Every structure is written in C-alpha cells, then in structure tokens.
Amino acid sequence: MTTLLLDAVHRYTQSHADATGIAETPVPGLHLVQATTPTGLEHTVVKPLVCLVLQGAKRVSIAGQDHTYKSDDSMIVATNAPTVSRISEASIARPYLAVALELEPAVIADLNTAIATTGGPAERSGNHTDTDLRDAVLRLVKLLDRPGDLAVLQPQLVREIHYWLLQGRHGRAIGELGLPDSQVRRIGRAISLLRQCYADPVSIERLASEAGMGRSAFHKHFRTVTSVTPLQFQKQLRLIEARRQMLEHGKSASRAAFDVGYQSVSQFSREYARLFGLPPVAARKAVRREAAIRD
Missing domain, CATH: 1.10.10 (Arc Repressor Mutant, subunit A)
Structure with missing residues (x-):
C-alpha cells in the first residue's frame, strides 16, 4: 500500500510541484510535497491537518515539543499552532515525499453524529486504521489528474479519510474539532x-x-x-506573511513590514530576526543562496 501511494505521489509532484516542492491540487486543503535536499527551518502557523510521510524524514517542533516523522509515520495536528519544521532526510535518489490534508470541522461534526447513532466508535486499532487511511488517500491521489471522476468522488473520499482518522489513535482529539462548543x-x-x-x-x-x-x-x-498568547499568535502571522511577501514577491523589508501592520521598520527587523534567526535582508540572501545550491 505504501509503495503504491509513494509512487502515485512521486508521479504527481514530478509534474505539478512548484519551485518549493509543493504541489497544490484541485482538492481544497490537499497538497503533496517533494524535496530532493534537506531544507532550512520553516516557520508557519498550521491549520489542523494530517500529514503522511511516505519517504525521507521531517523534524517538527510544536508547542515546544520536538518530533521526527519518518517513512510510514502520520503527523496529526489537531489545533491551530505555530510550528517550526525542516525536512531532514531527502536526496535525489530518495526524495522526501508526503501528503498533507487540512481537516474539516464540518465533516468531523457530521461524522461525530453518524458514529454516535451507531452506538459509538469501534475499538480503535492503530495498524488497522492506518492501512484503511492510506488506502483512501491513495484512491484520492489517483483521481487528481481525472477531473471528471474527482468532481464526483472527492466528497466521499475526503469524508472517508476523516472517518478513518476519527477511528484511529488520535480520534478523540480530532473529534473535538467537530464539537461546536469545544x-x-x-x-x-x-x-x-x-x-x-x-x-x-x-x-x-x-x-x-x-x-x-x-x-x-x-x-x-x-x-x-x-x-502562545493571542498577541504572539498575531505577531507570528504578520512575520510569516511578511517573509512570504519578500521572498515570493520581492518586496522590500519596509514595504512588507507596513503591509502586514507594522508601524516601525526597526521593530519589525528586531522581531523578524528573533523569529527567523536573521534580520530581513540577511535572511533573504541566505534563502537565495540555499536555492542556488539546490538548483
């Protein structure tokens, strides 16, 4: 099963991945990832998601806790959380490959109701549900280049993926995403x-x-x-967006700072360096050097 899914993801990313190795898909919230070299640190504020690592390895720090995810591991993020991550194992011969899907609270809420009407969830078995989960993900990935079939089958496949996640070992935490008053x-x-x-x-x-x-x-x-606090959360959102604007759109540090809500460029530079380890101009040069080396 893993080999079939790995091959399907490899084929899709080979033809659809952008310069950063991310392949967006027609399915909202679903993207596939490929990397042929280890990457630098990436700061982001992720939405609740599941990430299946198929090959290579990724190190992730969430809420001060460090984790390493390798082939056949599943990463579940059940809250909106600031994360720091880097792909730590990747090569041309064995690229890092992964599938990530954002979780949908509305789908989870509907499944919570459906499961409750059957008397509650079945006994959870990690290995069993992981196999079923990957089978559903494989069937979804295989439809990505078949838009007619995807349009019809996507909703039920996304729902099935959420179902197996709810039945798995992280089901309790995921289930809370569907409770309106949680x-x-x-x-x-x-x-x-x-x-x-x-x-x-x-x-x-x-x-x-x-x-x-x-x-x-x-x-x-x-x-x-x-x-983190609400103020710290908003600050990270601003800094991450400013970094994206500078790297992807070539904005100056001052322009990006004002566009994300900063009134002081010097304050922006201090807080940027505190989060990313380098001031804006030096950080942009470092990213360009890393990209040149990879190319």
Missing part, C-alpha cells in the same frame, strides 16, 4: 478572525466575544490550545 472549536473561531485581520489591531475583547468566552478564560484557553 474549547478547540471556539478558540478556532477567534483564530479565524486573527487570520483574516492579521494586519489590523484586534482587541482581546473582540476575540473573546468571537470565541464566546470572557476575557480571562479566553486568554487561558487560547494559550492552552496554541501554546
């Missing part, structure tokens, strides 16, 4: 607002109201779910 879901509503308005001042009162919580409870639960 702390994770309520904090998720505030995070969605922060993502939409990252460049604008957003008061704690407005965020707490979005989550349906009081100010103090919101602060506590936000940090529990994300490992």
Whole structure:
C-alpha cells in the first residue's frame, strides 16, 4: 500500500510541484510535497491537518515539543499552532515525499453524529486504521489528474479519510474539532478572525466575544490550545506573511513590514530576526543562496 501511494505521489509532484516542492491540487486543503535536499527551518502557523510521510524524514517542533516523522509515520495536528519544521532526510535518489490534508470541522461534526447513532466508535486499532487511511488517500491521489471522476468522488473520499482518522489513535482529539462548543472549536473561531485581520489591531475583547468566552478564560484557553498568547499568535502571522511577501514577491523589508501592520521598520527587523534567526535582508540572501545550491 505504501509503495503504491509513494509512487502515485512521486508521479504527481514530478509534474505539478512548484519551485518549493509543493504541489497544490484541485482538492481544497490537499497538497503533496517533494524535496530532493534537506531544507532550512520553516516557520508557519498550521491549520489542523494530517500529514503522511511516505519517504525521507521531517523534524517538527510544536508547542515546544520536538518530533521526527519518518517513512510510514502520520503527523496529526489537531489545533491551530505555530510550528517550526525542516525536512531532514531527502536526496535525489530518495526524495522526501508526503501528503498533507487540512481537516474539516464540518465533516468531523457530521461524522461525530453518524458514529454516535451507531452506538459509538469501534475499538480503535492503530495498524488497522492506518492501512484503511492510506488506502483512501491513495484512491484520492489517483483521481487528481481525472477531473471528471474527482468532481464526483472527492466528497466521499475526503469524508472517508476523516472517518478513518476519527477511528484511529488520535480520534478523540480530532473529534473535538467537530464539537461546536469545544474549547478547540471556539478558540478556532477567534483564530479565524486573527487570520483574516492579521494586519489590523484586534482587541482581546473582540476575540473573546468571537470565541464566546470572557476575557480571562479566553486568554487561558487560547494559550492552552496554541501554546502562545493571542498577541504572539498575531505577531507570528504578520512575520510569516511578511517573509512570504519578500521572498515570493520581492518586496522590500519596509514595504512588507507596513503591509502586514507594522508601524516601525526597526521593530519589525528586531522581531523578524528573533523569529527567523536573521534580520530581513540577511535572511533573504541566505534563502537565495540555499536555492542556488539546490538548483
């Protein structure tokens, strides 16, 4: 099963991956990844997702905890969380290959209801559900270049993938994403607002109201779910977006700083260096050097 999925992902990324090794797909939230060399550190604020590592290895730090994911490992992120990661094992002969799919709370909520009507989930078995999960992912990947078939079968395959995740060893944490009044879901509503308005001042009162919580409870639960404060979360969103604008669109540090909401370029440069390890100009040169070496 893994070999078939690996081959399918390899073929798709060979023809569809961009310069960063990411192949976007017609399925919302699904992307395939290929890398032929280890990468530098990547900072991002991920949405809840599942990532199947098929070949190579990736190191990920979430909420201060470090993990290494290798071939046949599944990474589950059940909350919106700042992460630092790097592909640590990859070569031309054995490229890093992975499949990532963002989790859909609405699908999970529907499945929670369906499972509850059958008397609750079956006894969970990691190996069994992993096999079923990868089989469903394989069938979805094989349809990516068949748009007619994909349009018809995509919803049920995405639903099936979520089902096997709910039946697996991380099912309890994933299931909370579908509960409208769970702390994770309520904090998720505030995070969605922060993502939409990252460049604008957003008061704690407005965020707490979005989550349906009081100010103090919101602060506590936000940090529990994300490992950072709302202000730190917004700051990381701004810095990550500024970095993207500088690297992908060639914006100057000052232009990117103002576009993401900073009023002071010097403050932006200090906070950028604190997060990424280098000030903006030096960081952009380092990324270009790494790209030249890979090419």
